[in-house]
Each structure stands twice: as C-alpha cells, then as structure tokens.
Amino acid sequence: MKHIPLPVVLMAWLAPGAIARIVATPAEKTIRTAKAEVVSFAVAPKGDRLLVGLNKGAELIDLETGKKLFAFPYHEDGGTTVYHVAFNDNGEFAVLIGHSGKRVVWSLKTGKPEPSLIQHRWVPDPRAVKAMGLDMSNSTFDRYYQQDELKHGDHIVRSVKHGTVEVLDAEGKVIQKLEHPENKDQHHLAPLLLWEQWLLVGTDDGRVLFYTVR
Numbered sequence: 001m002k003h004i005p006l007p008v009v010l011m012a013w014l015a016p017g018a019i020a021r022i023v024a025t026p027a028e029k030t031i032r033t034a035k036a037e038v039v040s041f042a043v044a045p046k047g048d049r050l051l052v053g054l055n056k057g058a059e060l061i062d063l064e065t066g067k068k069l070f071a072f073p074y075h076e077d078g079g080t081t082v083y084h085v086a087f088n089d090n091g092e093f094a095v096l097i098g099h100s101g102k103r104v105v106w107s108l109k110t111g112k113p114e115p116s117l118i119q120h121r122w123v124p125d126p127r128a129v130k131a132m133g134l135d136m137s138n139s140t141f142d143r144y145y146q147q148d149e150l151k152h153g154d155h156i157v158r159s160v161k162h163g164t165v166e167v168l169d170a171e172g173k174v175i176q177k178l179e180h181p182e183n184k185d186q187h188h189l190a191p192l193l194l195w196e197q198w199l200l201v202g203t204d205d206g207r208v209l210f211y212t213v214r
Contacts, residue, residue, distance in 0.1 A: 038202025
C-alpha cells in the first residue's frame with residue numbers, strides 16, 4: 001500500500017479554505033480622508049479620482065497620490081452625513097445626497113456648488129432618491145447606508161457591525177471575514193465598492209482600504 005506524505009494530506013485538506021478566500025489580506029493600499037466616518041464613495045469615470053461621502057460632508061481625492069483635491073461641506077435639513085455620492089458622465093460634476101434626500105451638485109472644476117439642478121438631468125430624481133430610503137421623514141439619528149452589500153460572481157460581500165466585512169458563498173455560508181479592530185463605532189457598516197481588481201472598504205475613522213479581489 002502506497003503511503004501519502006503527511007504534508008500532501010494537509011495541503012489537500014487546507015486547499016478548499018484557501019481557495020474560498022477571494023479577498024487578499026491585508027489591504028494593499030490605504031487612502032486617508034478627514035478623520036470622520038466613511039459612509040459612501042464613487043470612482044470618477046476616468047478612474048483618476050475618488051469621491052468620498054463622510055458623516056461630515058464629502059471629499060474629492062486623487063486616486064494616485066491620495067491627495068485631497070476638494071472638501072465639500074454638507075448641511076441639509078439638520079444633517080451633515082452624505083449617504084450617496086455620484087459623478088456625472090464626464091466627471092466634471094458630483095452630487096451629494098443626505099438623509100432627507102436633499103441633492104446638492106458641486107462643480108469639480110471650481111469647487112463650488114451649482115445654484116440649480118435644472119440643467120443636471122443626470123442627478124437621481126426625487127422618486128429615485130426616495131427609493132434609496134432617503135426621504136424628508138427620516139431622522140438624523142438613524143443611519144441609511146447605501147453600499148453595505150454587493151455581489152462578486154457567486155459570492156455576496158456584506159458589511160456587519162463594527163465595520164467587519166463578510167464574504168458568503170453561493171449557499172450563504174460565511175467563508176471569510178475582514179475585521180478592522182481600529183473601528184470604534186459598533187454601528188458602523190462599511191461602505192463597499194468593487195472597482196477593477198479592488199474591493200474598497202470604508203472605515204469609521206476616515207480610511208478607505210483597497211483589498212485585491214481574486
């Protein structure tokens with residue numbers, strides 16, 4: 001009878017778990033914004049800038065250097081948290097939306113707010129904003145995270161308490177956890193975004209973490 005060396009047996013036993021880890025750890029890159037909770041983000045059409053929604057306004061960041069290009073204050077209907085951010089098609093304007101659904105458009109050339117939304121037909125209309133759960137009836141004390149779950153192939157990536165991120169397989173079993181002990185807010189749900197080979201994860205202290213996705 002032929003004996004299989006123990007290391008080979010161990011490798012065969014460990015292989016399923018190794019293959020199951022679709023997110024490489026630790027994070028390969030970190031961008032730091034203001035020391036505030038990261039709530040939402042979007043990548044510009046050209047892939048050169050990152051728009052980060054915070055619990056205190058928003059920031060536009062150069063993706064290559066990590067340098068802050070603009071800081072956008074947001075204070076609408078008593079709230080300062082930006083739950084949704086987006087660029088227009090050519091990346092010249094950005095929209096910020098808070099808890100009440102109030103939309104504010106900023107010029108990314110001048111760093112100034114637009115006086116009217118009339119010419120910005122790319123901005124989500126009130127019905128679409130309400131469908132996001134952002135509405136005048138909302139309280140500033142509650143949270144309305146928009147990017148706490150996404151799909152990657154047959155896997156689901158979702159945020160849970162304490163800023164932890166879970167990866168689930170097709171059967172709904174948790175096969176990987178990304179834990180961020182630096183998070184102090186137990187209610188923080190990390191915003192998630194898949195872009196190129198990266199999984200972007202936002203923390204409660206102003207960091208955007210870039211994990212390589214296999």
